[in-house]
Amino acid sequence: MVRQTGKKAAELKATHFPHDADIGICGIGPTLEDAFEQAALAMTEVITDPGKIELKEAVQIECDAPDAELLLVDWLNAIIFEMATRGMLFGGFKVSIEGNRLRGIATGEAISVERHSPAVEIKGATLTELAVVEDRPREWRAQCVVDV
Amino acid sequence: MDKLSATSWQIPAVGPMRVPAVVYGSESLIRGMDEKVAEQLRNVASLPGIVRAAYAMPDAHWGYGFPVGGVAAFDADEGGVISAGGVGFDVSCGVRTHLTGLTRNQIVSVQSQLADALFREIPAGLGSHSAIALDEAEMTAMLLGGARWAIGRGHGQAEDLERIEEHGCMPGADPAEVSEQARKRQRREMGTLGSGNHYLEVQEVAEIFDNAAAAAFGLKKGECVVSIHCGSRGLGHQIGTEFMREMAIAAEASGWPLPDRELAYAPIKSDLGQRYLGAMRCAINCALANREIIGHLTRGVFSQFFSHAELPLFFDVSHNTCKVEPHHDGRSIRQLYVHRKGATRAFGPNHRSLPDELMPFGQPVLIGGSMGTASYVLAGASSGEALSFSSACHGAGRQMSRHQALKNWSGRQIVDELRGRGIIVKSPSQRGVAEEAPGAYKDVGEVVDATEAAGLAKKVAKLAPVVCIKG
Numbered sequence: 025m026v027r028q029t030g031k032k033a034a035e036l037k038a039t040h041f042p043h044d045a046d047i048g049i050c051g052i053g054p055t056l057e058d059a060f061e062q063a064a065l066a067m068t069e070v071i072t073d074p075g076k077i078e079l080k081e082a083v084q085i086e087c088d089a090p091d092a093e094l095l096l097v098d099w100l101n102a103i104i105f106e107m108a109t110r111g112m113l114f115g116g117f118k119v120s121i122e123g124n125r126l127r128g129i130a131t132g133e134a135i136s137v138e139r140h141s142p143a144v145e146i147k148g149a150t151l152t153e154l155a156v157v158e159d160r161p162r163e164w165r166a167q168c169v170v171d172v
Numbered sequence: 173m174d175k176l177s178a179t180s181w182q183i184p185a186v187g188p189m190r191v192p193a194v195v196y197g198s199e200s201l202i203r204g205m206d207e208k209v210a211e212q213l214r215n216v217a218s219l220p221g222i223v224r225a226a227y228a229m230p231d232a233h234w235g236y237g238f239p240v241g242g243v244a245a246f247d248a249d250e251g252g253v254i255s256a257g258g259v260g261f262d263v264s265c266g267v268r269t270h271l272t273g274l275t276r277n278q279i280v281s282v283q284s285q286l287a288d289a290l291f292r293e294i295p296a297g298l299g300s301h302s303a304i305a306l307d308e309a310e311m312t313a314m315l316l317g318g319a320r321w322a323i324g325r326g327h328g329q330a331e332d333l334e335r336i337e338e339h340g341c342m343p344g345a346d347p348a349e350v351s352e353q354a355r356k357r358q359r360r361e362m363g364t365l366g367s368g369n370h371y372l373e374v375q376e377v378a379e380i381f382d383n384a385a386a387a388a389f390g391l392k393k394g395e396c397v398v399s400i401h402c403g404s405r406g407l408g409h410q411i412g413t414e415f416m417r418e419m420a421i422a423a424e425a426s427g428w429p430l431p432d433r434e435l436a437y438a439p440i441k442s443d444l445g446q447r448y449l450g451a452m453r454c455a456i457n458c459a460l461a462n463r464e465i466i467g468h469l470t471r472g473v474f475s476q477f478f479s480h481a482e483l484p485l486f487f488d489v490s491h492n493t494c495k496v497e498p499h500h501d502g503r504s505i506r507q508l509y510v511h512r513k514g515a516t517r518a519f520g521p522n523h524r525s526l527p528d529e530l531m532p533f534g535q536p537v538l539i540g541g542s543m544g545t546a547s548y549v550l551a552g553a554s555s556g557e558a559l560s561f562s563s564a565c566h567g568a569g570r571q572m573s574r575h576q577a578l579k580n581w582s583g584r585q586i587v588d589e590l591r592g593r594g595i596i597v598k599s600p601s602q603r604g605v606a607e608e609a610p611g612a613y614k615d616v617g618e619v620v621d622a623t624e625a626a627g628l629a630k631k632v633a634k635l636a637p638v639v640c641i642k643g
Contacts, residue, residue: 041575044234044573045369045569046574105410108357136299137298137299142297142299143367143601144601147262150434171260172574
């Protein structure tokens, strides 16, 4: 499953990896921000097809963390919090990162059980299999396991 | 691992391990355990102040720092620690079972309508909301009062309290340690089931293994019970998230050795440790209140079909907690902080926490199987105290990732298959059903047999699903 954001489709990936009880999510992209955006899409994909979510309302998210890995966890947990408290699902993400400070926008709409058929609720992003690395030049990977 | 007996293996204490690690299970269960269980147990055994051993139950699998199915006790006076990963994201997730006094035939006569009514009336799944919205004062009262609060607000019955661990109210809760975000996340979630492996099931008592205990428990072959599996909802998840993060950062800042970042901890006698205890106990109360409300909603639904069915509460257990308990170490009684992560407390007969009528038989232990397979009722065994600080398994555990389950099955296929076996499954998501397919779970019978063989708890009854509500 790939989302195009003006970059070559092959450069951006949002995937899942197996974990016993829960689910691993992984975002890959040419920049750190791309990887964070793709990871968020991968997390949405745990719940529903992001393509089913209309991008009607934008929510601002800000995080600070001691390092890039905790910043990823904070970003994902902030999205989880907004989903839970606003009753929304998000299908579009835009992130800018300076040092260990993130400013992001999550765009989506109110949950519709009929249209979105949410598969499961995500409890939190964990530190398991947590990685934020530049595997090769212009190939960043941001991943962790989310608890369902 | 060294074999101690047919049902227990030990990893001797070497290197940084302060105590050995002990794994309970049959040989085949242990061979089937992922290798992370041993690694995580070794890490837990290295934590400061750990007492006797780090234990894994027969259903153990890879967890967050602690293995799921992990038990570890700490002495605060010996520098013992508390770990948010040792409790988990769903604080006090657990199971309660109500008796109905109704036969399977009576349930089956209205099976479809009853399933529809339960699905309609019990909020379940992402996008569902409770009719109960808590303002700030009520939130605080709930965090302090647990099931006791729920009953006081008309969402339960006073007789339920003696059948809930801690009599429905966890002492030592400190609402001041619960963040605004956690409260916000919970505001519309009181009395909601959640999703994933949570469920509400109408079950038939299919087999009795211990006649005397079953009679005392009120379980009769051919009669039905209702079991509810869920936890502390958004509040618990938020508390877990926040404190796991804070403990990881604090441990690194303090230079404490962390074999695994997720096994972050704080000394019990530290500000962070005490704050987590205060918040975690609030989350326990939230879970107890949540299950009490759902139990009461269930009574309301049943009364639409069976006006005389009162649905008395049989018992309510939790399996993700850290509780202070007195345990004898061979010389004296010590107050220990016992983490049970995906493990159920299983006090043996004559434990003072038990109501009189259950005392001779031990604490009921409610073990959920997967949707479509059996669940079990066990009773705590006296031998469990020396083996595992009176702890037992909590459920089957998965043998297959959600990813793989989706490849193997469709939700429609599972629903139809179970319907063919007389079981109605209701869920808002076909994909969710596929992820929860019975085949994705280990054989709960094997887990329960190993639990009994190991001396942790004794089998009392087997329950078969009739109606299953999923979120």
